Amino acid sequence: MSDMTHVTDELELFALDALPASDRARIAAHLAECPACREQARLLDEVAVALPGTLPERAVPTRLRARILATAGAERAVPRPRRRTAWASWLSPARVAIAVLGIAVVVLGAVDAATMRELAVTRAERDAYADTAVRFSHGGQTWYMAGRDQWAGSGGTLVAPSKPDAAAFIVFHDLRPVTSGAVYTLWLVDADGRWMRAANFMPNGEVAQTVTLDTPVQGFAQCALTIELQREGKRAGPLVMQSRISQPQ
Amino acid sequence: MADHASRRDANQPTDDALIGALAGRDLTALAVLYDRYGRVAYALAYRILGEPEAAEDVVHDGFLSAWRGAGSYRSERGNVRGWLLSIVHHRAVDVLRRKTTFRPAPLEVAEQRPADEDTAEEATRNVEHATVRAALEALPQAQRRTIELAYFGGYTHVELAEIMGVPLGTVKGRMRIGLQKLRRALDREHRVERTETLR
Secondary structure, X not given: OOOOOOOHHHHHHHHOXXXXXXXXXXHHHHHHHOHHHHHHHHHHHHHHOOHHHHOOOOOXXXXXXXXXXXXXXXXXXXXXXOOOOHHHHHOOHHHHHHHHHHHHHHHHHHHHHHHHHHHHHHHHHHHHHHHHHHHHHOOEEEEEXXXXXXXXXXXXXXXXXXXXXXXXXXXXXXXXXXXXXXXXXXEEEOOOOOEEEEEEEOOOOOOEEEEEOOOOOXXXXXXXXEEEOOOOOOOOOOEEEEEEOOOOO | OOOHHHHOOOOOOOHHXXXXXXXXXXXXXXXXXXXXXHHHHHHHHHHHHOOHHHHXXXXXXXXXXXXXXXXXXXXXXXXXXXXXXXXXXXXXXXXXXXXXXXXXXXXXXXXXXXXXXXXXXXXXXXXXXXXXXXHHHHOOHHHHHHHHHHHOOOOOHHHHHXXXXXXXXXXXXXXXXXXXXXXXXXXXXXXXXXXXXXX
């Protein structure tokens, strides 16, 4: 460490991101090796990251939260490669082959079926999240619904894609479970106050859940989510969340 | 520096606990973390880029980067808020520099570029960081300009020297002294916080 050239002269520039990429990489490499400079950099970073606190608050697009969760959900559904454990490395290929031959006949069918089922579920989950992330990337109009009363904290972003042939969908977040026999019902409400059932669905227990509407939202004034005991007929259950749908002029 | 988490309801998970959950691929932890820091992250990205769509993309990518790299977070190197904001800041500056390969401009233009339609009323809504704001405003104008143009404007020190018409050493000096003053202001605030906690 004694022959190391410290970078204290450049740490302010590093903290403020005022260095070109090549110099930044050089400083980062030094910090990884030098505790003294790293501590100096940490103190300066604390000051730098306090600067955003001087900015005024700004309305964040409501779709952003759902978009982040949808992309992360898509990634989560992709299985991670399993690590090779210490005991596994003790096993020689020959031992493994003998063991596998011994037990394969007995359990292969059952294990294979279970693995395939798990894989199918994982793939379906991944594909659903990935599909949502792609649909968000197409853009369009969005409206956010916030949970009311005891459903505060839940919410949903209604997306009417700009592509004419693409169906509208809602990405809900933090939906609560419903009692046995009940379902969430999504409604579209026209300007005359007529409620039309657009979808029934059960919460899937995930943080984010995408529900596709069978009906275009054009021509409707509001959308709403209720909890219903009947899967058809008029609205009877409590209102969970609601939003106006303003159409482009 | 005091973590926001220290002032939070004791029933809420700490930032460090959320990062641990994030490393375990817990989407709820990501949602809570976004609810805590999404707003300031977006304000930062918007200030640097000046475009809502670009700011949204940067915040999206920043949180996804945290989601993927939660295992690399080290609490001894800074708190979670700082870690997240550093990711967002670096990405925003990177996007800005890729869009504008050569940017030295007259100082008046440079000072206007990162500004938006902020008003004093909007700024005062955020009282949590009043100390930093007051300390920043108390700096001599040259030091404040240098820090703001570097951090919010995305200018490198070479570009700053050119647009401000001063040697590189002066740019560095202004940054160093300005940041030292901000550091002292933050330390004073934390001493006051600790004293009030002990009462």
